Amino acid sequence: MSDPTPVFGDLCEESEQLDRMVAELRSEQWGLATPAAGWSVAHQIAHLAWTDRSALLAVTDPEGFKGLVEKALAAPGSFVDQGAEEGAGLPPGELLERWRAGRAALDQALRAVPAGARLPWYGPPMSAASMATARLMETWAHGLDVAGALGVTSAPTDRLRHIARLGFRTRDFAHVVHGLPVPAEPFRVELRSPAGEVWAYGPEDAAQRVTGPALDFCLLVTQRAHRADLALTATGPGADRWLDIAQAFAGPPGAGRAPARKGAAR
Structure with missing residues (x-):
């Protein structure tokens, strides 16, 4: 950057x-x-x-x-x-x-x-830019929790592009903190922004792919929603495994949230 x-x-x-x-x-x-x-x-x-x-x-x-x-x-x-x-x-x-x-x-x-x-x-x-991105990611994620408590909804903005990029860049980190080998293959992530644009990361010809709304990807990597409640599609076993462990924040593996039908947990 x-x-x-x-x-x-x-x-x-x-x-x-x-x-x-x-x-x-x-x-x-x-x-x-x-x-x-x-x-x-x-x-x-x-x-x-x-x-x-x-x-x-x-x-x-x-x-x-x-x-x-x-x-x-x-x-x-x-x-x-x-x-x-x-x-x-x-x-x-x-x-x-x-x-x-x-x-x-x-x-x-x-x-x-x-x-x-x-x-x-x-x-x-x-x-410094990555530090600011991490702070934006946390502010957005914890802001979602506050909004949930207050019963209000905030419309997603293109500020999500920073979180989406961070989520992609922390693929290897998510594997490491879960004690899993880092994938050798490149991944491709294609996301639809709130404005309808396409945000893409990774080589176009990568076999391991993730596609879907940028909002859903950001909810996943901040562990603010369970994968089952999101419209994300994984192509390839590596991409599928990643969506189960994705984590853009530092620290040990997060517990994530349960599917909506079972309630939420930090």
Whole structure:
């Protein structure tokens, strides 16, 4: 990605859209349950605020960030939940201001990262543009959970192109975290954007292929919907296996969501 400016701007827009969703909530609405088991609206925003602060530390103090990685490795099953739980206990106004301040500071820091620099993370090191893409992916995914709790629907936008590209690029990572061999064959992914365009990744002649709506692919790789509830088609055994384990976020394998008819689970 030669010019990272678009993803920085899109991350800000995605955050502002979610901000508008929660800015005027009553205190009791912050406690509403979301589709993520055990997480309220407050937990979702607290998680975003916590992760933004982690990303800011990775950008501004890489050595200090190593301490967070060590904590994550020591308690991989509870590390993320602890961060969300701590923030969710704050008064809603304080939590909202903490999230706003953190994401503004991160935006400024990411824009100042020198071209070609690599930033540490819980997964492989990444560029500033990739860091912003990961933050956009999480903001969108957790925003879906908040919308589910509030009973509102947000129309998909072309900002999904960043998440779709990340989902494609994390194919190998998804196999590694599941203890599976990385496929040797190239994959082709062709997605229909919200505007009706085709977003394509991988060689045109690849035998392993995934096709369908970009929204559905993004829901899959963020594990916000079960594959059975999505209109994605896999051609080839490798592509079929990938759709069962796809994961665009760092960390251990996610539990995903159960099919809609069985309810949701984080």
